[in-house]
Every structure is written in structure tokens, then in C-alpha cells.
Amino acid sequence: MDRPLHALTAIEAAGQIRRGRLSSLDYAEALLAQAAAREPVLRAFAHLDAGAVRAQARRRDAQAPGGRGALHGVPLAVKDVIDTADMPTTYGSPIHAGHVPRRDAAVVALARAAGGIVFGKAVTAEFANRAPGPTTNPHDPERTPGGSSSGSAAAVGAGIVPLALGTQTTASVIRPASYCGVHGFKPSWGEISYAGIQLTAASLDTVGLYARSVPDLALLHAVLTATPFLAPMPGNVAAPRIGLCRTPFADQAEPCVHALLDEAARAAEKAGATVVECVLPRPFAGLADAHRWVSAWEGARSLAFEATRHRDRLSADILEGRIRDGEACSVELYRASARLGERCRLEMDALFAEYDALITPAAAGEAPKGLAFTGNAVFGGLWTLLHVPCLSLPGARGPAGMPIGLQLVGPRGGDRRLLELAAWLERAVFG
């Protein structure tokens, strides 16, 4: 292969390392060189220490071949709301500048136990909310990479790391994936532990994955759930039933997004799928508001320490947004909102008797210009509240030449099947 090392997928790199064709250190050096080239403009990392990366890579190279894990020698970026015991974790807030946690988050521990290398801490919006960090879009430095997992998506998009961890409480994994042109995956709620991660809204918070291929997402997902890895086989998929779901918020999506959905539907049909317009039942129109109140009630309370002790160092964005909402929200409104989410979850289960997956907007359009606004989150919140697995496929471009993602949504708990359908659809649409 003539591709540069930094363009390998995680599975390719792990395979070469396993077969002794590549050392973890040489691979890390290639990624560090790419970081040196891109970081001055990209600013994806809140913390990146080349010496620490090399030291980890050398330790991986020194390990005996027996007992090596599936990610042996492969670096990943970790969103800076996820604790790391050997690197600062600031949650994107000056309140916690320089803080080094006592322990790794569960997902970091699992990635390390599988042989992974923590490449650095990726920039997050303040407390995984909206006030952005300095990261720019890897495809246009004058545009936002999206948020809140800004640095994670940008680092994968810029070819600095093959894998990254993010988190999603609204649209914080899928929207940056769409804007940065990378593969993003928000698994079903509940299966991946949130231990050691900044809590926002515990009934919504989900660990997210970034990669540059569907099989890489599946590999990382297996590591983080501590389950066996089965490579997604598009050949296992025959004549899938796909719902084209523009959502109740369709009018907020730009024409290029609707055009991508139409094009994907045609390509899927040509490859053997059945595609039917899926109109969500009427109560689903309330999910955007329901998500707002659930995330605000829980989110404001999760920030009680900062809101009571360091209020002057919180951004106006969070104070006048989620915290004000959460302090204003009555317990009755919170409960009614959470119940609507639960009711729609069950309706969604029933709906998936008719569909193997839905295709739906990953974001409202291309990444907006400017860095102050991380973009419209409406195409994330409803699915996060529904606890369903969501995956964004890159490959399409909008009118300005910027990436736009195609979001796939599957039934709760159907993560492995969704990865397989994504592999199939990717070949059908972008193949």
C-alpha cells in the first residue's frame, strides 16, 4: 500500500503491528508528525505530549506477543470530559485547569487493557455543552467542527488518530462526525459505562466513538463493551428494509441534506433494499422540547458544584442555557418530559418491526461558518432521548464542498446489527 501510515484504519494498523510489519513507535511517530503538521491550525487537542505518546508506544512494543489485545499499539484521542490518570482532564472549563484525575474512566481503562495508547486529550465544549473550545474544522479552519466532541471528531478527520472517544447527551457525537467527515457512532444508551466521565444528564449521556471505517467502529465498540469482536459483514445483509425518516424537524434541514437522503434511498434500492418514507407518530414532535427539559433538569443539577462554588467562571452560554433552563424547570415538567421519552421509546421499538434501520439527517447542513456556534442540534436530541444506536456515515459533500453525514438509526440494543447495515449501506451509497 502506498497510503501514508497516518491514513491507516485502526484494524489495518493493529494488523500490521500484530504481524510485526510495523512497530507501535513508528506508527505513533507518523501520527505525531501529522499532528505537528495539522495542530497549529486545527487545535484539536487540549493536551498532547509527544513524549508520553512515545513512552506508551515503546511499552507496547516491549510487551510479549502473548496476551496482546485487539488495539495493541493503536493510539486514540480521548475527549477531555473523560478522565485519564496520567493526563490533565479539564472538562473544557477554566475551573478545572491542570486537574489530573486519580483514575482512568472505565472506557479508557478498557481501551488500555486492549493495548490502546492514549494519544492526547481532545478539546471539548465546556462541560460537554455548547461553549466551544478553539478547535477548527479539518476541512475549513473558518468553520466549526461541531460540538461538544469537537477535538475528537476533528482529530480523526485530520488524520491524526484512527480512533477517538466522545460523548453525546444531545448531538455531540453525530453532528461533529457529520461536519468533520468521519464515521461517528453513538451506541444504545446504557451498555457502555460512564464511570469517570463528566456526568451531564445520566438518562441521556452516552459514550461515542469516532473512526474512519465501520469495522473500526465495531472493533472499538467491542473493546468498550467488553464483548467479542465480530467484524461487520455486509454480505450478511440481504434486502434490508430502510425507513427514510426526515423527522418532525425536517424543515430545519438544508436542501443538500434532503438531497443526500433521496440519493441514499435510490442507491440503497438499487442495491436491493426496500426504502419507505417513515413518518414518526405525532407525539415524537414533542421530543425536542422533552429532550431540552430532561437534559436541563439533570444537567443543571450535575453541575451543582460549579454552579454554587464557581458560578463566575461558567460561560454565559451554559448559565443562560442549560443551567437557567434546569433551575426553571419544575419537577412535573421534568417527569412529563422523561415519560414522553419513555413512551416514544416503546413506540419506536414497535416501529422497528417494519424497518431494519432508518436513514435520517445527521445534521441540518454543512458546518456553519465561524467557531462561536457549534451548530443546530435538533437532529440529535430526539434519538439520544430514544436511547437508540445512531451512526453517521461520511462521504457526501454539501454546496460549499464541506462534508455532510448520513445518519443511520437502529433499534435499541441492535448495535451490532446496525454496524452491519452501515457497512452494507456505505458500500451501496458511497461504495
Next chain:
Amino acid sequence: MDRPLHALTAIEAAGQIRRGRLSSLDYAEALLAQAAAREPVLRAFAHLDAGAVRAQARRRDAQAPGGRGALHGVPLAVKDVIDTADMPTTYGSPIHAGHVPRRDAAVVALARAAGGIVFGKAVTAEFANRAPGPTTNPHDPERTPGGSSSGSAAAVGAGIVPLALGTQTTASVIRPASYCGVHGFKPSWGEISYAGIQLTAASLDTVGLYARSVPDLALLHAVLTATPFLAPMPGNVAAPRIGLCRTPFADQAEPCVHALLDEAARAAEKAGATVVECVLPRPFAGLADAHRWVSAWEGARSLAFEATRHRDRLSADILEGRIRDGEACSVELYRASARLGERCRLEMDALFAEYDALITPAAAGEAPKGLAFTGNAVFGGLWTLLHVPCLSLPGARGPAGMPIGLQLVGPRGGDRRLLELAAWLERAVFG
């Protein structure tokens, strides 16, 4: 009143402090004296620094009357899985000896913002699981106080603090309340933030409250949910419909527990209630197993850092229990178990159309002898998985003279109403 200061309820103490009849420091001194008398045998605290308690009390006394909160000057004990920025938090594990977190857990921040004083860190079983600390039962030092919120329940039971915080993933609040003869409350899942608390199983973990009266529980609940406090008025309750629910695990309850349920039913009827035997639908018998697999899947993964990096310093109890279970559990079994919980939650909602509350065993019997086993948890797990609010009322005694609690269970989200019913029932049964 002739009662000693350490016997005041939180509402009484807060009232006297508010009216200037008692200083926070004098109150704290009375509690410290009680601690000095009881702690040598009780061992409820993992950390208790009299100087730090006095310093907090002096600061409360120095605060201007304007802007004082509902807990102004009132100490509470905090289970040692709940982070405190000024005191060590060890999660009941030697792995984390001496660890002082960067910030207070959200519940601690809310209690402090309301004027509360952190009296000390209460002993927890290792990672809020089963391996016990040194705490003894306040009513018999040769018996367990229950677990995992051992120190919190024991400290309230011994009159050292009027309030304490615990956590429940199975039965860790209600069972110690029953064994130690105190009021315990596990609210509905989801409303109180778990930020800054050791995660076990995020879909079950719930902050718990200890106090020595129902109104005190209601006050603390209002503080922790950041909602207005409305004192529970038993006079608002007329002719409640109560279900007597022995659960599918009735044969594990000792005769004294069944006798207490019968007696409570008779007393409630005499006071105007309708009491009907409530037999849970057949699928509910699967909830004990379902709870086991949900808590094990999530719990083992939440401990990934300790299990991969410090495995030799975990107890055999947790390694051969929750961690082995969680590592052995397939994702399919986990999902099926979580789904059974969800299905039963909805059936439970429907069931509560017929009942205002259920009465049910708080524990299988009196606190067992010995400190190695924290007791049978079967009367907790099902309700925790059902996300319903649960409250244990003290007042009854078993054949050995040890306390046994009466558990009340209400519908999800009906926390405030359950507190009112508890006040009514307490008067009817124990009044």
C-alpha cells in the same frame, strides 16, 4: 424540651438555629460528643475530623441571617462513595486510600449550598457492593448494620447525625435503614444527580437519604432535588388504598416480617385505609435475576480501572461476585434483563392505578449476627430495578429486640406523595 441536642430532628435543629436559640457550633459540639461516646464501638466513620466540623459550624454561625438555606448549620454524614473536596473519599477500597477529590459531588454541593455541614465520611462497603467495613449495628455491636450504606445508617441510628446520604443499587439504603432502626428513603431513579458519586450500575444507582423523621426526609429530598420544600401533611391523606405486597420472594422473609406487615395492615385499616393483598404479576418473579445481571454487567464495567490495574487489591467478594458475573454475562442476557425491568416498570405504573402505596418487607428479618455478611438483599433489588420510590419506617422490633423496618413503595415520580403517605402510615401504625 428535655431531649438532648443530639436527639433533635434536622427540622427542629434548623428551626432553633434559625431563631437564634442554638448556635451551629453548640449543636455540632453535642453531635461530636455523641460521636466520641459511640464511635469506639460503632465505627460508622471512615473520616471524622472534629476540627473541620467545628470550622464549618463557625462559618455557618458567622453567616448573615439573610440568604441562609433550609439546612443552615445542620450536619450530615456522607457515604464514602460520594466525593467531597475537603475530605478523603476512598470508596471503601484500599486502592483509593487517602484520595481527596477535586470537587464535591452534586448532592454535597446542594447540601452545602443549603447551609449543611459535612460531618464526616461514613463507612461504605467496598465500592458500594458487599465487602463490609468495620461498622457495627448501633443496637448490637455483634450484628451487621447492613450494607452498603453501613456508616450512614449507623451514624443516624446512634444519634450522631440527624441526616445522612447513602446510595442504593440493590438494597443498600433500605436494608441498613431497617437493621439500624432509622428512616431511609430511596427516591425515584433519575431525579437526583449522581455526579461525583462512584458509579456502579447507572441504570439503577440512586442517591439515598437517612433521617429520624419523615419530614426530615422530605426536607433533605427537597434540597437534593433543588425543589421547594413542602412539609408532608398526614392530614392531606384520607382513606388511602394500600397494597400488602409480600413479593415473589415472600418465603425468604422471617415470621416477624410477615407479622409486622399484618399488624401494619390492621392498624392502617383501623385508621381508615383500604388494605388489599397485592400479588405482583408472574414476570416480576424474574426481577431478582434480572437485577443481578443488570447490576453485574454495568457494575463490572464501571470498575474496569480497578479490575484491570489493581485486581489484586479487590476483595474476593467483589471479584467472585459482581465482577465475575459481569464478565460472564452476555450482552443478550444483559439486554433481556434490562428489558424485563422496563416491562415490569410499565406494569407497575398500571398497578398503581389501584394503590396509593404498597407495604412490603424492608429486609428479610432482623440484622444478622456477625459483621461479614451485610444481609439478604432480595427485598431491595426488585424495587430498585423498578425505579420506584421506597421508604423504610422504623418502629418495630423482631424477636431478638432488633429493629425491623416497614417498607413503603410508591409509583415512579410519586416521591412527594409517598412521603405524605409515610407520615400518615407512621402515625397509624407506630403513632
